[in-house]
Amino acid sequence: MKYGPDISRIASLIGDPARANMLTALMSGKALTATELAAEAGVTPQTASSHLARLEQGGLLSFRKQGRHKYAALASEQVAQVLEMLMGIAARAGHTRTRTGPRNQALREARICYNHLAGDCGTRMFDRLIERDLLIQDGDDLRLTDIGKTFMRGFGIDLPKLVKGKTPMCRTCLDWSERRSHLAGSLGRALLSRIEDLGWARRDRDTRIVTFTPQGRQAFDALFG
Amino acid sequence: MKYGPDISRIASLIGDPARANMLTALMSGKALTATELAAEAGVTPQTASSHLARLEQGGLLSFRKQGRHKYAALASEQVAQVLEMLMGIAARAGHTRTRTGPRNQALREARICYNHLAGDCGTRMFDRLIERDLLIQDGDDLRLTDIGKTFMRGFGIDLPKLVKGKTPMCRTCLDWSERRSHLAGSLGRALLSRIEDLGWARRDRDTRIVTFTPQGRQAFDALFG
DNA sequence: TTCATAGTTCGAGGGTAATCGAAGCATCGC
DNA sequence: GCGATGCTTCGATTACCCTCGAACTATGAA
Incomplete structure (x- = not known):
């Protein structure tokens, strides 16, 4: 029925308050660790973890592992x-x-x-x-x-x-x-x-x-x- | 805690598949009636009505009444x-x-x-x-x-x-x-x-x-x- | 090795919101 | 006036997903 890319999938990713807070925090350009983002979003690390995974899968975030830390950054400008x-x-x-x-x-x-x-x-x-x-x-x-x-x-x-x-x-x-x-x-x-x-x-x-x-x-x- | 405009509210509006379909349909630039949009989104007119109300409240759509029809268009470029x-x-x-x-x-x-x-x-x-x-x-x-x-x-x-x-x-x-x-x-x-x-x-x-x-x-x- | 910290996976619970049927207004054509 | 159509409101149902506790893996420090 419909053609073209599916907007709603990625918009709904931004549409959750916790994830939106993470994303806006990353607008500073600094790469932040998973726990920092959890605090930023006001959720527990477990919850943050699943959010981050989904944001990566949706192409909004990219990650860099460094030791036991996982740094997140916006995927692109x-x-x-x-x-x-x-x-x-x-x-x-x-x-x-x-x-x-x-x-x-x-x-x-x-x-x-x-x-x-x-x-x-x-x-x-x-x-x-x-x-x-x-x-x-x-x-x-x-x-x-x-x-x-x-x-x-x-x-x-x-x-x-x-x-x-x-x-x-x-x-x-x-x-x-x-x-x-x-x-x-x-x-x-x-x-x-x-x-x-x-x-x-x-x-x-x-x-x-x-x-x-x-x-x-x-x-x-x-x-x- | 957080400052600046609230992204998630408006992103979640776009994040629903039915609403996203309506919005993409309106990307054609043509103003469409509520029932046309309902068909476009694949939902009943009742459901569409509530979606349209929320999209207007969120500043994404604007409406023009004409007789018993209600034409929707994107609120801005x-x-x-x-x-x-x-x-x-x-x-x-x-x-x-x-x-x-x-x-x-x-x-x-x-x-x-x-x-x-x-x-x-x-x-x-x-x-x-x-x-x-x-x-x-x-x-x-x-x-x-x-x-x-x-x-x-x-x-x-x-x-x-x-x-x-x-x-x-x-x-x-x-x-x-x-x-x-x-x-x-x-x-x-x-x-x-x-x-x-x-x-x-x-x-x-x-x-x-x-x-x-x-x-x-x-x-x-x-x-x- | 042992402990602490960072991050993940799993499962259960709970709340929000999408959905539709039914009924209610408004407007048009006759 | 009457019926038909477009749209809305209301209430109930349902399903999704956000959330966290608990348990698990991995890295680093002592």
Whole structure:
């Protein structure tokens, strides 16, 4: 009767609150162990184990064993994008888990999306890169221009290293709070990483919030504001 | 404990097979009545009614009453995009409802996505428009260039009419089979509509497949191939 | 080896929600 | 007005799956 891929199977995977909590926790980009995810989801390790198995089978998560630990991560950036878009729709429908408050404000300001910078800061940075012709959008692909490459090198990004990876260097990712694009891909990750190394900002330990220091904020604005 | 929008609520809406079937049926862009959707989902009208109510409450569908009929449509293009992306992930994980066959082949070739052209034809058309500088991608926004406007007028598109609508004229939409962008928005819809008016192609009554006539295909390729 | 920690498997229990039959409104055609 | 059709509400049934306790395997530390 119906043709095409089966949406409901994978949507129902995201549809369980415990699994959804695990997935959002992994949006930080950090790989987490099974027990950490169990705590994150508020369930016992046994329950978490079965959830994780199903998420892997559904192609949403991938695992890496290390000693007696099992680290989980989102299977692909596509998965992260879907989660981000779902957040956008959920936010529009008013389905927030908690009342809007200062924490949510901070999330809107700057947060981690998978492994790169999102929120107001993320989209502003992206817009600025495009505006200055450092980055060019061509169809669905993004690519750095020559001056863009120079800029990135000057900022301390090791470009050749990025090219080697199998993930595309530049990708767009839709932002749920801003409803516009920000930069994903290995360059997106490298930029955030560099911003942390410079001490401009640091990730919150438990949430996706990114906090800028006053000086860091100033430097960031000077470059991307 | 957790902050940000609640994904699971809306994902679980999509996660039910009956509702997922309804949503995919609406990806054709046509508004369907409650009973039609019931048939599409393979459930009785009573069951469908409760599903539709929940989908509306969740912000996924919007309704228009007309006499004793109640027409349903996807609430926004964002919803259509999420569904398309979910199909992409589901396809990658191998969760197809039926074996790959001729019908699936046709779907990959040319199909309706919400209300515009998707599949190989859709992405090819989009690429071509960008290539020829008829369309320019700027950040997350698309816009027609002057020669693009001339081109569209020449093709028989009533541009001023499109501008009046509240939906953005140009938008990108990610294609699950091609994993690249194609053109959405009111211009996307207008183009498909024009292609049908010219007799180049017609929509299949019951599926999302778009079938080109031999001459139509030739004309299309000449313009966008 | 022995103990502790990480993760899994198994089985039982329990709650949510999908489903349909029957009945109730609303609207259209006559 | 009357019947027919489209859609909804209500209640009862049923099935699925989320959950955890208990027992098991595997890795690491002492």
